[in-house]
Amino acid sequence: MSYRLYVRPLPPFTDPGENPDDRLFNWVLYDAGGDAQAQGSSDFRSTIEQTLSQNGLEDVLLVGLIPGDEALFCVADIPAKQSRFINQALPYAVEEQIAQDIDSVHLALGLHTQEGYRVAAVDRDRMAQWLELFRDWSHARLDAIYPDASLLPMTEGGWSVCLDGESAMMASDRGEWLSMQSANLGMFAHTMAMPPSEDVVAEVPVVIYATESEFEEQQTLLGELMVPGRLSVRQESLELMPLELLAHAHYHHLCHPINLCQRDFSVKGGKASPLKPWKPLIAVAAVWFVVQVTLEAGMGLYYQQQAEDMRQQAMTVYRDAFPNDRKAHAGNxxxxxxxxxxxxxxxxxxxxxxxxxxxxxxxxxxxxxxxxxxxxxxxxxxxxxxxxxxxxxxxxxxxxxxxxxxxxxxxxxxxxxxxxxxxxxxxxxxxxxx
CATH class of the missing domain: 3.30.1360.100 (General secretion pathway protein M, EpsM)
Incomplete structure (x- = not known):
C-alpha cells in the first residue's frame, strides 16, 4: 500500500483554480502502516512537494479535501442494480433535491443503503476547478476528492461535529454531511435531536471534536447544545488540526465518504501503465498469435477432410469388390x-x-x-x-x-x-x- 497525502486548502475559495502556486494548504502524510509521518499547516504546494522529494517518496496517493458545503448530499431511490442503468436514472432520481439545472451538476455515486444510493452533487464548473487544483502534483498522483465533513468518524445513531475556527463540520451515521458557521450550530441542535429512525430514543448521541483552545472559546456555543433529555453530548479533544482527525478516520475506514472523482472527472486512468511502451509490440504479437492459431486450425480441418475423403474412396472401392459385405467399415x-x-x-x-x-x-x-x-x-x-x-x-x-x-x-x-x-x-x- 502506498503513502497517502491528505491535502486541505485554506480559504478563500472564490476560485480554487486561480494561482494554485499561491494557495496555502494544511496537509498530513500517512505511511503504509497508517501512521502520520509528516504534517504541515499553511504551506505552499511547492513546500509539500519538496518534502516528498526530500524523503524519496514517489507515486504518493493524493487525497484532496474540499469544503463540505461545496457538495450536496442526496439520496437516490433507484431499483436497478446494473451500473449502466443506475447512471442513466441517477439525474432523474435526485433532480428534485437540487436547486439548479441538473445538467450543470456533477453527480457522484456512493454506497447503497436501505434508503437508497448515497449521492454527492457538485457544480460541474467548480468540480473542474477543484480537479485542476489537486492534480499534476510532483511525486504524487490524485486518488480521490472528498467533501471534508464527510470524513468525520461516524457516531452510531447520532452526529459527529468538528469545530474548526469560525466553521463547523457535521456528519451523521446516515452518511449526510454539511458545513456551517459555528455561531449557527445552536440553531441546528433541534435537528440533531431528532432520532434517525422511528424507534424511541431517549437521547441522540453527539460527539464534538475540537482543540482545547476551541473548547474554551466556544463555551457559550457548547451550552446551547446541551438540550436536556434530547442530546447526549461528549467532547473529544484534538491535539493538532482537524485535518488529522479526518485523515485518521478515512485511513482506518471510520467513515464512508463519496469520492467525487467519478465518470467525467475520473482519475483512475491518470497513472501510466508500465506496459504502455510495449503496447505496440504486444498488439503485433497478439495479431500474430491469432493468425497462427487460425492457420493451424485451418490446416487441421483441411487434413482431416482429406483423410475423410480417402477413407470414403477406400470404402467405395471395397463396396465395388464385395457388394454383399455390410460388416466392414472404414475402421476395420x-x-x-x-x-x-x-x-x-x-x-x-x-x-x-x-x-x-x-x-x-x-x-x-x-x-x-x-x-x-x-x-x-x-x-x-x-x-x-x-x-x-x-x-x-x-x-x-x-x-x-x-x-x-x-x-x-x-x-x-x-x-x-x-x-x-x-x-x-x-x-x-x-x-x-x-
Whole structure:
C-alpha cells in the first residue's frame, strides 16, 4: 500500500483554480502502516512537494479535501442494480433535491443503503476547478476528492461535529454531511435531536471534536447544545488540526465518504501503465498469435477432410469388390481385407471345413498355451459354411481371446450360449468365412 497525502486548502475559495502556486494548504502524510509521518499547516504546494522529494517518496496517493458545503448530499431511490442503468436514472432520481439545472451538476455515486444510493452533487464548473487544483502534483498522483465533513468518524445513531475556527463540520451515521458557521450550530441542535429512525430514543448521541483552545472559546456555543433529555453530548479533544482527525478516520475506514472523482472527472486512468511502451509490440504479437492459431486450425480441418475423403474412396472401392459385405467399415476394412487375402491365398475363394479347422486350431494352440481351453465337440455345416465348436475355458476372457484371434484372421467368429460355472465358462463358438 502506498503513502497517502491528505491535502486541505485554506480559504478563500472564490476560485480554487486561480494561482494554485499561491494557495496555502494544511496537509498530513500517512505511511503504509497508517501512521502520520509528516504534517504541515499553511504551506505552499511547492513546500509539500519538496518534502516528498526530500524523503524519496514517489507515486504518493493524493487525497484532496474540499469544503463540505461545496457538495450536496442526496439520496437516490433507484431499483436497478446494473451500473449502466443506475447512471442513466441517477439525474432523474435526485433532480428534485437540487436547486439548479441538473445538467450543470456533477453527480457522484456512493454506497447503497436501505434508503437508497448515497449521492454527492457538485457544480460541474467548480468540480473542474477543484480537479485542476489537486492534480499534476510532483511525486504524487490524485486518488480521490472528498467533501471534508464527510470524513468525520461516524457516531452510531447520532452526529459527529468538528469545530474548526469560525466553521463547523457535521456528519451523521446516515452518511449526510454539511458545513456551517459555528455561531449557527445552536440553531441546528433541534435537528440533531431528532432520532434517525422511528424507534424511541431517549437521547441522540453527539460527539464534538475540537482543540482545547476551541473548547474554551466556544463555551457559550457548547451550552446551547446541551438540550436536556434530547442530546447526549461528549467532547473529544484534538491535539493538532482537524485535518488529522479526518485523515485518521478515512485511513482506518471510520467513515464512508463519496469520492467525487467519478465518470467525467475520473482519475483512475491518470497513472501510466508500465506496459504502455510495449503496447505496440504486444498488439503485433497478439495479431500474430491469432493468425497462427487460425492457420493451424485451418490446416487441421483441411487434413482431416482429406483423410475423410480417402477413407470414403477406400470404402467405395471395397463396396465395388464385395457388394454383399455390410460388416466392414472404414475402421476395420484394412483388417478384413488382410484376412480375406490370407484365406484366399491358402484355399482359394471357398472356405471349407479344413480351412476353418486350420485357423481355429492355430488359435486354439495359441490360447491353450496360456490357459485351460478345451474343445468338447466340433460340428461342420457345409450348407452354411460354418464350423460350430463347443468350448470350455477357465474364464470367459479365454473364450473372448479365442474369438478375437479368429476375427483378426478375417473370419467371422461368434460366441453364443455362454454359461458361467464354478469350474469356468462354456459356450458355442461359430466360425465362418466372414
Amino acid at each position: 476394412v484394412k483388417r478384413v481385407i488382410e484376412g480375406q487375402l490370407r484365406i484366399a491365398g491358402s484355399d482359394g475363394p471357398d472356405v471349407d471345413f479344413v480351412t476353418l479347422m486350420k485357423y481355429t486350431g492355430q488359435q486354439y494352440s495359441s490360447v491353450a498355451s496360456t490357459g485351460s481351453v478345451t474343445f468338447n465337440s466340433i460340428n461342420y455345416s457345409q450348407s452354411r459354411g460354418e464350423l460350430v465348436v463347443d468350448v470350455r475355458a477357465e474364464s470367459y476372457d479365454r473364450l473372448s481371446t479365442l474369438r478375437n484371434g479368429l476375427a483378426g484372421q478375417g473370419l467371422d467368429a461368434k460366441i453364443g450360449s455362454v454359461v458361467n460355472e464354478a469350474s469356468g465358462a462354456r459356450g458355442r463358438l461359430t466360425v465362418s468365412g466372414g
